[in-house]
Every structure is written in C-alpha cells, then in structure tokens.
Amino acid sequence: MKRLIALLISLSLSTAGLAQSSDGIPWEVAGGPVHEGDEVQIDMPEEYRFKNTETRGKGNCVWTSVKHAAYWQQIPELYPIISWLDEGGGWPEKLDELIKAHAPKVEYVQYEGPDPGPLLELALATGRIACVTYGYGKLYRDPRTGQMMTIYHMVNNTRFKGSKAAILDNNDPKHDTWMAKGEFLKRAKHPSGSAWVVVFLASPPPPYPTN
Amino acid sequence: MRLLAALLIAILLLALPIATLAQCSGGYCPAPQAGFGGFALQPFGISQFGETLHITPAVETRVAPSVEYEMADSDGKVWTHRNRAYLRGWISARNEALKARQTVPPVQAPKVETAPAKTEKPPKAVIDPSPDAEVSPSSTVPERKPFDVILASTPVEMNQTNRLPAYAFAGVDRSKIAPPETPKWSTNSAEGKRLIETAKARQSVPEGKRSELPDDRHKPWLTIIGTDQVKREAILKLFDEGKPLAEWKDKVHLLAVAPNAWQVKSIGLKSKGDPGVIIQVPNGEGKGGAKVVADLAEPTPDQIDSTLRRINPNFDPKKVQGNEPSLWEWLALGSYLKHSNIGTYAVFGAIGFFVFVAYLFILGLILLLPNKRAT
Numbered sequence: 001m002k003r004l005i006a007l008l009i010s011l012s013l014s015t016a017g018l019a020q021s022s023d024g025i026p027w028e029v030a031g032g033p034v035h036e037g038d039e040v041q042i043d044m045p046e047e048y049r050f051k052n053t054e055t056r057g058k059g060n061c062v063w064t065s066v067k068h069a070a071y072w073q074q075i076p077e078l079y080p081i082i083s084w085l086d087e088g089g090g091w092p093e094k095l096d097e098l099i100k101a102h103a104p105k106v107e108y109v110q111y112e113g114p115d116p117g118p119l120l121e122l123a124l125a126t127g128r129i130a131c132v133t134y135g136y137g138k139l140y141r142d143p144r145t146g147q148m149m150t151i152y153h154m155v156n157n158t159r160f161k162g163s164k165a166a167i168l169d170n171n172d173p174k175h176d177t178w179m180a181k182g183e184f185l186k187r188a189k190h191p192s193g194s195a196w197v198v199v200f201l202a203s204p205p206p207p208y209p210t211n
Numbered sequence: 212m213r214l215l216a217a218l219l220i221a222i223l224l225l226a227l228p229i230a231t232l233a234q235c236s237g238g239y240c241p242a243p244q245a246g247f248g249g250f251a252l253q254p255f256g257i258s259q260f261g262e263t264l265h266i267t268p269a270v271e272t273r274v275a276p277s278v279e280y281e282m283a284d285s286d287g288k289v290w291t292h293r294n295r296a297y298l299r300g301w302i303s304a305r306n307e308a309l310k311a312r313q314t315v316p317p318v319q320a321p322k323v324e325t326a327p328a329k330t331e332k333p334p335k336a337v338i339d340p341s342p343d344a345e346v347s348p349s350s351t352v353p354e355r356k357p358f359d360v361i362l363a364s365t366p367v368e369m370n371q372t373n374r375l376p377a378y379a380f381a382g383v384d385r386s387k388i389a390p391p392e393t394p395k396w397s398t399n400s401a402e403g404k405r406l407i408e409t410a411k412a413r414q415s416v417p418e419g420k421r422s423e424l425p426d427d428r429h430k431p432w433l434t435i436i437g438t439d440q441v442k443r444e445a446i447l448k449l450f451d452e453g454k455p456l457a458e459w460k461d462k463v464h465l466l467a468v469a470p471n472a473w474q475v476k477s478i479g480l481k482s483k484g485d486p487g488v489i490i491q492v493p494n495g496e497g498k499g500g501a502k503v504v505a506d507l508a509e510p511t512p513d514q515i516d517s518t519l520r521r522i523n524p525n526f527d528p529k530k531v532q533g534n535e536p537s538l539w540e541w542l543a544l545g546s547y548l549k550h551s552n553i554g555t556y557a558v559f560g561a562i563g564f565f566v567f568v569a570y571l572f573i574l575g576l577i578l579l580l581p582n583k584r585a586t
Contacts, residue, residue: 045473045477047473048473052378052379052382053378054376054378057378058378058381058382059378059379059380059381059382060378060382061379061382061383062382062383074466074467074468074474088378088382089381089382089383089384090382090383090384091383091384091387091388092387092388092389092395092397093387094387096397096399099399100399104399106399107398107399107400107402107403108398108399108400108403109396109397109398109403109406109407110395110396110397110398111394111395111396111410112388112389112394112395113389113391113393113394113395114391114394115394115414117414118409118410118411118413118414119406119410121413122406122409122410122413133383133385133388139375140375140380149380151379151380151381152380152381152382152383152384152385153379153380153381153382153383154382154383171375171379189391191385192385192388192390192391193390193391194388194389194390194391194394196383196388199406201400201402201403201406203432203464203465203466204464205466205473205474206432206434206464206466206474206475206478206480206489206491206501207432207478207491207493207499207500207501208478208479208480208499208500208501209478209479209480209489209491209500209501209502209503210494210499210500210501210502211502211503
C-alpha cells in the first residue's frame with residue numbers, strides 16, 4: 001500500500017510539473033541551429049534566410065516559406081515566386097495555381113489535415129524542408145496581457161526528430177526557434193485543428209564529404 | 212490508510228485537468244461544452260495604422276462551424292460576422308482605405324459647439340450588407356464593454372511594444388484549408404503519390420511503433436559542379452534524354468551548381484573538372500556525411516553510367532527500389548549478368564564457387580584416403 005501511495009504521489013506531482021512552466025507558456029527558445037546538443041536537420045545558410053514581406057497589404061509568409069524551400073532544394077523556377085503575386089496571402093489552391101502557371105515541372109506534395117507528423121518526419125529525414133502553418137508563438141504575444149495571440153502564419157520546419165522540433169520563422173529569420181515536438185504540432189494545427197504542409201520533392205543539398 | 216489512498220487518487224485526478232489547463236494557455240483548447248468544461252480562446256487583435264481591430268471568437272469549436280466574430284473599429288462600430296475569410300477581406304479593404312486616408316493631409320475643421328449627448332450609448336451594431344456574407348442571426352448586438360475598453364485605450368502603446376507589422380500575423384487563409392474531418396492530400400507527380408502512400412501508411416501507426424523510414428537517404432548523390440551554367444545544364448539534361456542515364460534519374464540525388472554555390476562551398480565539395488561530376492555515397496544510418504567515390508572531369512554519359520554501376524554495391528539502384536536479389540541470386544554467378552554489377556554479387560558468386568570446389572576436394576580426399584590405406 002505504501003508503495004502504491006508513493007507511486008501516486010510522484011505520478012501526480014510529475015504530471016502537474018511537466019505541463020507547468022514558470023510563465024504558464026510551453027517552452028520555446030529562439031536560438032541557433034544547436035539546442036542542448038540537438039541540431040536542426042535543415043541548417044539554412046544565413047544569406048538565404050528571408051524576412052516576411054507584404055504584397056498589397058497582405059502577408060507573404062506562405063511564399064517566403066516556399067522561397068526558403070526553393071533555395072534549400074535548388075528549385076530556381078520558384079525563386080521569383082513573390083513577384084508572381086497580385087496580392088499576398090496564401091492557401092493550398094493558390095499554390096497549385098501558381099505552380100501550374102509558372103513552374104509546372106516543380107514537383108510537390110500538400111497535406112491539409114489533423115495529422116501532419118508522418119509527412120514532416122519523412123520530409124525532414126530525407127533532408128527536405130517543410131512549409132507548415134503556425135497558429136501561435138511567443139513572438140506573437142499581446143503586449144497588454146502577455147498572452148500569445150492566434151495568428152495565421154506559415155513557417156519552415158527545420159527539425160522534427162526525437163522530442164524536439166525547430167522552425168525557421170520568416171518573421172524572425174535570424175533565429176531557429178525550438179520547442180517540443182508535440183507543442184509544434186499543436187501550433188501547426190491551431191486554431192482549426194487542421195495543419196497545412198507543403199513539401200517540394202527536389203533533391204536537398206549534398207551531404208558533407210567524409211574523405 | 213484507505214482514506215489516504217483515496218485522497219491521493221483524487222489529487223492525481225485533479226492534477227490532470229490542471230496540467231491540461233497549463234498546456235492550454237495560448238494554445239489550442241477544446242471549446243466549452245456543457246458538462247465537460249473546456250477553455251475558450253483568447254481574443255486576438257491586429258494593430259496597425261493607429262488603431263486596433265479586435266476579433267473575438269465568441270464560440271470556438273474544434274470544427275468551427277459556428278464561430279462568430281465580433282469586431283470593433285476605431286469609429287466605434289461593432290461588426291459581427293461568421294465568415295472568417297470575409298472578415299479578412301473586410302480588414303484588408305479597411306486597411307487600404309485607412310492607408311489612402313493617411314496619405315491625404317487632414318483638413319482642420321473649425322470647432323463647432325454642439326449640444327451634449329443625452330446619454331452615452333454603446334456603439335451601434337452594423338451588419339454588413341454584402342449578399343455573400345454569412346451574417347450573424349442577431350441583428351442587434353448588445354452592450355460590449357470589453358470592446359469599449361479596448362477602443363478607449365491608446366493603440367499607440369500597443370504599437371510601440373509590438374513591433375511586428377500587421378501582415379506578419381495573417382498570411383494564410385485558414386478558411387481555405389481542409390477541416391480536420393476531411394483531410395486532403397494533393398500532388399502533381401508520381402513520386403509525390405508514392406510519398407503520400409508512405410505517409411498515409413505511417414499515419415495509421417502510433418509514433419513509437421513506426422518502422423524505419425522507407426526513404427531515399429541511401430541514394431547516391433551526383434553533384435555537377437561547373438562555372439558555365441550551360442555546360443552544367445547540358446549534363447543535367449542527359450538524365451532526361453533516354454539511355455544510358457535516364458534510368459538513373461530517380462535513383463540518385465541530382466544537383467547542378469556553380470563552384471561558389473553555398474551547397475558545395477559550405478561543405479568544401481570541389482571537382483577537378485569544370486564541369487565535373489562528384490558522386491557521393493552516404494555513410495549510412497546515424498553516421499552523417501557521404502564518401503566521395505568518384506570525381507569525373509567533363510565526363511561522357513557512358514562514363515557517368517559505368518561509374519554509377521561500379522560504385523559500392525550497397526547503393527545498387529535496384530536495391531534502393533526495394534528490389535533486392537534473392538539469396539539464390541546472390542550466390543549464383545547469373546546475378547552478375549542480371550544486374551550488370553560486378554560488386555558484391557560477383558564476390559558472393561566466387562565464394563559460392565570456391566565453397567563448391569572445396570566441397571569436391573574434401574569429398575575426393577574422403578573417397579581416396581581409404582583406397583590408399585588399402586594398398
């Protein structure tokens with residue numbers, strides 16, 4: 001009985017402790033390509049980390065994320081993607097239309113739904129960068145309340161491995177933003193419960209030579 | 212003792228919702244449901260051009276069928292709407308109007324003495340007359356104190372702290388993304404269809420139990436490095452133009468870059484030719500990097516083809532496709548002819564041959580020895 005009680009005490013304390021953080025917000029670190037010994041799977045060169053822009057008042061986060069993928073996977077057809085836009089803002093069918101009209105040979109996969117994990121796993125493990133929706137984060141806090149606000153944003157997923165995930169956020173492209181993998185999935189699906197993932201199939205850059 | 216155990220179980224049961232609450236702060240949380248608890252989302256605001264537009268999801272559910280947005284603008288009007296996309300359009304149009312207004316210098320109107328208002332009334336609700344809009348059924352909006360507070364405060368304070376521009380918050384039209392109940396896959400290629408099948412199969416397996424990724428990490432890398440783009444692309448095109456290189460297109464990672472491109476410069480990958488072709492073979496699971504197995508200067512298609520066939524048999528393209536030869540094929544010399552690869556197949560064929568010869572030799576000795584003793 002004593003053992004059972006001890007087990008219950010430790011279980012209850014650890015359950016509460018795991019979820020709580022000092023400010024009640026899940027952990028998130030805006031850092032570099034290495035976090036506590038773990039590396040990003042996609043280390044985007046500094047000169048190709050682009051900042052989000054706007055076209056006629058609407059954000060180009062989708063197209064900046066696509067541009068990151070184009071530079072990472074050497075898809076020159078997509079380099080001028082932002083210049084094709086009449087207006088910012090993005091959604092899956094708009095991407096289909098743009099690629100069909102301007103770069104029909106570029107191969108890609110899109111997913112919209114509640115379980116983006118396996119596609120992200122596959123993309124990142126094969127060295128491909130993924131473009132993923134992002135619903136909230138520490139960068140997007142209401143200065144009045146300190147609460148994170150709901151956003152309608154797209155970022156690049158640069159790590160999806162083990163217990164951690166990292167993103168390259170085009171609103172803060174100098175940093176790699178780290179968080180728990182489960183937390184990243186929550187953010188990717190927020191607020192509708194559905195994430196949108198875009199992965200281009202072109203080959204990623206070659207690995208470093210070992211001889 | 213039993214009482215104490217019951218008490219601890221109660222604490223444990225209490226800890227779980229506390230943990231959920233902590234994780235929900237700022238994140239996605241299920242909508243409040245009668246009898247089940249739950250947490251509503253915080254309202255969010257977009258501040259720009261000196262005003263704050265606050266959008267409050269009045270009722271947020273997982274599928275969001277009845278999301279009702281209330282929005283107050285700086286003119287004191289409260290808007291109510293159900294269509295998120297329409298609201299986004301409204302914000303955009305309004306911002307453009309405000310932007311245009313800002314470019315025109317304001318005219319100083321003479322001060323006019325007006326009679327004081329009898330009573331301070333809450334802002335009147337305005338329902339957008341657009342025929343396409345899904346207008347909230349309530350045509351009158353009751354008093355909304357939180358909005359009055361927001362509008363009364365100075366948006367400048369918010370702008371100073373929050374330095375991100377408004378477009379940084381909204382670049383995705385979520386209303387045009389498939390809902391979680393009806394997930395959607397799409398691709399424009401056969402390779403993409405294969406990837407989708409793999410990802411779909413993995414979705415049905417819990418994360419901890421998923422097998423190794425059936426991916427293309429084990430493919431060799433063929434990097435064309437050259438200063439002349441035309442020459443680089445000429446080599447790349449060979450992989451589209453039939454034999455002998457077309458069959459390799461999907462079996463290697465192909466890349467054509469200039470010598471100063473970051474993809475090769477950052478890792479010190481150089482070729483002796485201009486253009487040259489570097490072929491690398493990955494070091495295997497968990498090791499990182501890839502060994503350079505060939506550096507071909509201005510190669511012909513046949514040279515590239517033969518090099519790809521000669522490289523480490525672990526990277527045989529037929530093996531990459533999951534089309535491994537059977538044990539019998541490994542031992543048979545015929546596998547060499549079938550796969551046109553002298554590597555491991557020939558080695559195993561030779562081993563098989565020597566084992567057979569050794570067997571005959573030992574058999575011969577056994578048969579001959581008694582005869583010698585007899586004589």
